Amino acid sequence: MxxxxxxxxxxxxxxxxxxxxxxxxxxxxxxxxxxxxxxxxxxxxxxxHVPEALPLAGTVQQRVTLYNRLRGLFVDVEQRADRLLVRRGVLNGKRIAMQQPASELDALRARYAALGFLEVTPWHASSNHVTKRQYVKDAGTLAIKGWRVSVDGTTVIDDQGKSPANDRQAAVTLAEERIAAQEAAGFTLHLIELMKADFPNPLPPMQGSAVAGALDALLAQAEPDNPFDAVDAAVALLKALHARLPQVMFIAECLDDDTKETRIEDLGEEAEFFLSMHEQRIGRWNDLSPEPPREEESSWAYFARVYESITWIVGSPADEDLPTFYCGNVSGGGWSCMEIDSEGTYDINDLMASTDNDELEHLFVFHGGWHEDRSWAFDQRAASPAGDEAIVPFDESMTELPPETPIDEIVPFGNWLHQQVVTLGKTMARNARDLNL
Known part of the structure; x- marks a missing residue:
């Protein structure tokens, strides 16, 4: 507190x-x-905030923009002649503006870099996030007017529409010309926000992210030779993600007694409720090691015997482009991109009763997200000679079974799990790089 x-x-x-x-x-x-x-x-x-700092005379000669995206904060600097107009604030929210001598620009950059802000370009924070600036005139009156502008790829987007340019620099020049015209008409900058890009954008110059680089190397390793090794490799990757990205995610099975409350609450969850709901899963991997598979044991049976569950919780904005859902369909159960339980995550009897379709009993739902069309189930009608059952998408809106999977197309659970963890992990690594973690 x-x-x-x-x-x-x-x-x-x-x-x-x-x-x-x-x-x-x-x-x-x-x-x-x-x-x-x-x-x-x-x-x-x-x-x-110093209201008299606005406006600053002259045209913008240089812009410098830094973001702390993890906290949703920005520092935006305009240099006009020998003065700086420095705005700091919350993305799409409150801010303060002050004037400073232009000679203090390098000191400002160093100050906020040391506080975890990442200097990017003034017009985009990553290849898929662009900066939108909103200007207003006659603020605080009934006659207030607004105007917004962004540069996405080689296109200027403002309230008049989209204006393609020959290249990106030409688009930035056009945007600056329009800003100067709006400022001459009495508009001043009011809000700064980040928006998902609609067009390709170059990767802005960024500080190297040692964490993301290490994760890239781990996630690029060759796929294991067999489904059992694939289960162990997936769990090892999850442990690495848990250890290297404590600011934005955790694996409930890796939590320890000393830090569990802090890690849960740092992601916006209520620790007491979360720990109570997932009591059996908390820290269950901490004393586990891979074991030899048993004779005639499938990779799912191996996972269920050795590891039992996966509860992967993520926080915003590192959850971008991940298939997220509430564990157990309960607010407070954790914002998750992967929830697997060897005992199942959904009572198929409820769906059988509501659809009057007893054939749905062939489905064993092992993954959460069944309320968001992001769940997975075993179709127990078909199994490979190794005992692996077909894995199919599942959602509680289903009313009948999917087409039966040919036996020669069944993917062992271990291989499926490893592929899922690598795919989600790459998205996490990309988001970590964008957040300068």
């Missing part, structure tokens, strides 16, 4: 909004006053 007295002291003794700071480090703290205005305390100085 935050130290409210400390935050009030940082705010000069004035009241604050009783919510966790947006950024909280020994050097700098971002929080909100009682009237929901952003405050930034830095090395003993309290910084607040």
């Amino acid at each position: 935050s130290d409210w007295t400390r935050l009030e002291q940082l705010n000069g003794g004035d009241p604050i909004t009783y919510s966790a700071p947006l950024l909280d480090t020994p050097e700098e703290v971002w929080f909100c006053s009682a009237d929901f205005e952003l405050r930034i305390w830095h090395d003993g100085t309290l910084e607040r």
Whole structure:
């Protein structure tokens, strides 16, 4: 819990909004006053919005933009002649603006790089995220007007539509010309937000992410020789992801007694409820090692005997493009991209009763997400000579069985699991790189 007295002291003794700071480090703290205005305390100085800082005369000669996407924060700098207009704030939310001498630009860059902000281009934060700037005129009046602009690939997008350019630099130049015209008409920058891109964008210059690079190497390893090794390799990858990305994910089966509450609550879950709901799964892998498979044991039977379950919980915005759902279809059960339980995750009897179709008893649902069309089941009508049953997509809206899988097309569970973990892991690694983790 935050130290409210400390935050009030940082705010000069004035009241604050009783919510966790947006950024909280020994050097700098971002929080909100009682009237929901952003405050930034830095090395003993309290910084607040300075309305008279706007507008700054002249055209923009240089833009510098940094993001802390994990916290949804930005620093946006415009250089005009020998002055900087520095805006800092929450993406699509509150912000403060101040003027500073242009000579302080390098110091600003270093200050926020040290706080985990990543300098990208002013017009896109990653190959699939573009910056949208919203300008307003006559703010605070009934006559307020708005105008938005972004550069996506080689196209300028604003309220008038899409304007393709010959190349990206030409698009940026066109966007800056339109901004200058809007500023001359009395518009000022009001909001900055990140949007999913519609067109290809170049990868912006980024700091190297050692974590993402290490994960790329792990995820690029050759597929194991047999389904049993594939199960062990998938679990090893999940353990590596759990260890290397504590800010944005965890595997419930890897949680330890010392850090479990912190890791759960850091992802926005309520620890007491989560631990109670998943009591049997918490930390169950911590003392486990791979074992030799037993005679005539399928890779699913091996997984069920040795590992029993997988509960992969992810946090925003690292969950982007992952097939997420609530574990157990319960808010508080964890925002997951993979939930596997050897005892099953869904009572097929309920679906049989509601559809009056007893043939659905052939399905054994082993994966969560059945309420979001993101679940998987074994079709027990067909099995390979090794005992592997067909894996089919499942959703509780199903009313009849899918076509039966030919035996020679059945993928062993171990191979399926390894492929799923690698695919999801690559998305996590990409998101980690975008978040500068």
